[in-house]
Amino acid sequence: MRTRFGILVCFIALIGCSGNRQPGDTEQSEDHHSFSRLGAAKVEHLDLNLSVNFKEKILEGTARYRIDPASADRIIFDTRDLEIIRVSADENLNEMQVPFNLGDPDPILGQPLEVFLPGNTDVVTIYYRTTPQADALQWLTPQQTFEKTHPFLFTQGQAILTRTWIPCQDSPGIRFTYTATISVPNDMLAVMSARNPTRISQTGAYRFVMEQPIPAYLMALAVGNLSFASLGERTGVYAEPGQLEAARHEFQDLEKMMEDAEDLYGPYLWERYDLIVLPPSFPFGGMENPRLTFVTPTIIAGDRSLTSLIAHELAHSWSGNLVTNATWDDFWLNEGFTVYFERRIMEEVYGRAYSEMLALLGAQDLQKTIDDLGPDNPDTQLKLNLSGRDPDDGMTDIAYEKGYLLLRTIEAQVGRERFDRFLNKYFESHHFQSVTSYYFVKYLKRNLSQLKRAGPDLESWIYNPGLPADADLPESDRFDLVATDLKEFVRIGRLDVSQTRRWSTHEWLHFIRNLPTDMHWSFYEKLDQVYRLSASGNSEILAAWLEHSIRSGYFEDHNLPVLKNFLVQIGRRKFLVPIYRALKEENHLDLAKEIFEEAKENYHAVSSGSLEQLLYEEPT
Numbered sequence: 001m002r003t004r005f006g007i008l009v010c011f012i013a014l015i016g017c018s019g020n021r022q023p024g025d026t027e028q029s030e031d032h033h034s035f036s037r038l039g040a041a042k043v044e045h046l047d048l049n050l051s052v053n054f055k056e057k058i059l060e061g062t063a064r065y066r067i068d069p070a071s072a073d074r075i076i077f078d079t080r081d082l083e084i085i086r087v088s089a090d091e092n093l094n095e096m097q098v099p100f101n102l103g104d105p106d107p108i109l110g111q112p113l114e115v116f117l118p119g120n121t122d123v124v125t126i127y128y129r130t131t132p133q134a135d136a137l138q139w140l141t142p143q144q145t146f147e148k149t150h151p152f153l154f155t156q157g158q159a160i161l162t163r164t165w166i167p168c169q170d171s172p173g174i175r176f177t178y179t180a181t182i183s184v185p186n187d188m189l190a191v192m193s194a195r196n197p198t199r200i201s202q203t204g205a206y207r208f209v210m211e212q213p214i215p216a217y218l219m220a221l222a223v224g225n226l227s228f229a230s231l232g233e234r235t236g237v238y239a240e241p242g243q244l245e246a247a248r249h250e251f252q253d254l255e256k257m258m259e260d261a262e263d264l265y266g267p268y269l270w271e272r273y274d275l276i277v278l279p280p281s282f283p284f285g286g287m288e289n290p291r292l293t294f295v296t297p298t299i300i301a302g303d304r305s306l307t308s309l310i311a312h313e314l315a316h317s318w319s320g321n322l323v324t325n326a327t328w329d330d331f332w333l334n335e336g337f338t339v340y341f342e343r344r345i346m347e348e349v350y351g352r353a354y355s356e357m358l359a360l361l362g363a364q365d366l367q368k369t370i371d372d373l374g375p376d377n378p379d380t381q382l383k384l385n386l387s388g389r390d391p392d393d394g395m396t397d398i399a400y401e402k403g404y405l406l407l408r409t410i411e412a413q414v415g416r417e418r419f420d421r422f423l424n425k426y427f428e429s430h431h432f433q434s435v436t437s438y439y440f441v442k443y444l445k446r447n448l449s450q451l452k453r454a455g456p457d458l459e460s461w462i463y464n465p466g467l468p469a470d471a472d473l474p475e476s477d478r479f480d481l482v483a484t485d486l487k488e489f490v491r492i493g494r495l496d497v498s499q500t501r502r503w504s505t506h507e508w509l510h511f512i513r514n515l516p517t518d519m520h521w522s523f524y525e526k527l528d529q530v531y532r533l534s535a536s537g538n539s540e541i542l543a544a545w546l547e548h549s550i551r552s553g554y555f556e557d558h559n560l561p562v563l564k565n566f567l568v569q570i571g572r573r574k575f576l577v578p579i580y581r582a583l584k585e586e587n588h589l590d591l592a593k594e595i596f597e598e599a600k601e602n603y604h605a606v607s608s609g610s611l612e613q614l615l616y617e618e619p620t
Helices: 241-250 254-265 308-315 332-350 352-373 397-414 416-430 437-447 458-463 477-492 505-513 521-531 539-552 560-569 573-585 589-602 605-616
Strands: 042-053 058-068 074-079 083-091 094-097 100-102 111-116 123-129 137-140 152-155 175-183 189-192 205-215 221-224 227-230 235-239 273-277 292-295 323-325 433-435
Touching: 083 100, 083 111, 111 123, 175 189, 189 205, 227 241, 235 241, 235 254, 241 273, 254 273, 254 308, 254 332, 254 416, 292 308, 308 332, 323 332, 323 416, 332 352, 332 397, 332 437, 352 397, 352 477, 352 505, 397 416, 397 458, 416 437, 433 437, 437 458, 477 505, 477 521, 505 539, 521 539, 539 560, 539 573, 560 573, 560 589, 573 589, 573 605, 589 605
Parallel strands: 042 175, 235 273, 273 292, 323 433
Antiparallel strands: 042 058, 058 123, 074 111, 083 094, 083 123, 100 111, 137 152, 152 221, 175 205, 189 221, 227 235
């Protein structure tokens, strides 16, 4: 059975740009998630000096900024749950204490830190310490790590959490370079989104340099018992010693991915591309911190079957890190481009059939999100309005998969060669800049003239909810074969092992996702016994199977211990939310809350916040 999404989409009336564009969408939109303001004083360079205190779970030190005062008498920083000790300014090379004001706290944005500037000042130093509750910081005990010998610290700044560990202008539209000195226990390694060491320093002091300007959400720090392995001339991986060999094997194709990416969209401008494998509490699959992508250990499957995530994070080195969404309302400009680029990389490395399976799974995720939100819900627009809301609310499959389908549809209508030339020009002419949806539409129409004759209605795609009827939807012959096998299994309860032996992760996911939930339990039991799905070492397959086990009722008598262990051990939000939601929707809310209360200390604030909202907040 070939899945077709076109019959399910919401058909959107075509509306012209002038009548369809959201209010406030301009070439330079104000960022309503930052207290900093366009045209006012802004930061240009940060010199960070911090000590890491694992016992008290705090960072303490200084953030020293070189600023462009723009003739302003004050500068405003974003903070949340920071203790500001004092602020000084350098005037004529003499440091002097200056007055500052912390504004009223906002539950989402935190507090503005308003620093009053004496004349001719271009350096401001903020003395501060974090609190143990800082949402960007996760402090792990030795028992929560792979080796279980040392504690571990990592940061997660996206979208607006960097302000909980650094006072900063926390807007993706403001970029700065940085240096840092980080002091840690002398048997641990510190790494950042910067030029990194590869060996532990006996003094515990590390110096970092980031010469390319980045927005605050890409500031990143990890501290732990880490080792390094080279993967190529410009690539390598950090992991705890016991995981290093498995990580080196899993990511062996990284250097080739980099070369293929450069062939597609131009030179890599960040010098090195390394990975760090974090403990399982990391809330995302990966985070594209420049020069050092943070990744979850759940993608180490042993067969390199989940490395599309690495291609995604690598692609961010162009789309997102190099050319950035100006505000979080424009998040699709980061993620839609990156999914498109990721699949082009995977096609180059593993072939078109492989990348089309990924694209079809993504289309399935997108349709489920549209169904869950409702096709008329404004949150299914690409250009969002997140004013007064946490920008995390906009980090759904809409930005990723609807954004991807828009770019895929443009490619299909103007031709790949022509679209690639456009993308190369786009990255080259906008590197280290931020753009809005409005600006991108103008630029696209000006530089890809074929759209005037044959392209999709851009404003309908970007400013209207649902999925336009002209979407170029993926198809997969390999999934068609899986559908045939699925139909046979539903009929007689048997699969051809000679066929399934050749299945990739993606084919198994397609099978499990489309497996009926109302069959007799013996069908699921036979499937589990033959293929050991409840014992799978592939986290994608196991997570899909556990969700299906809940939906079908199989889990209570068959894999409940596996389910509990998975939810306690794994902190990746992509897996947690669907499983907890299934428990809630299948009338197991008390069990979901019981497991969550046991597991939440292992979760990062990003994951626990989403789950608390799912499990405890009453629907409005």
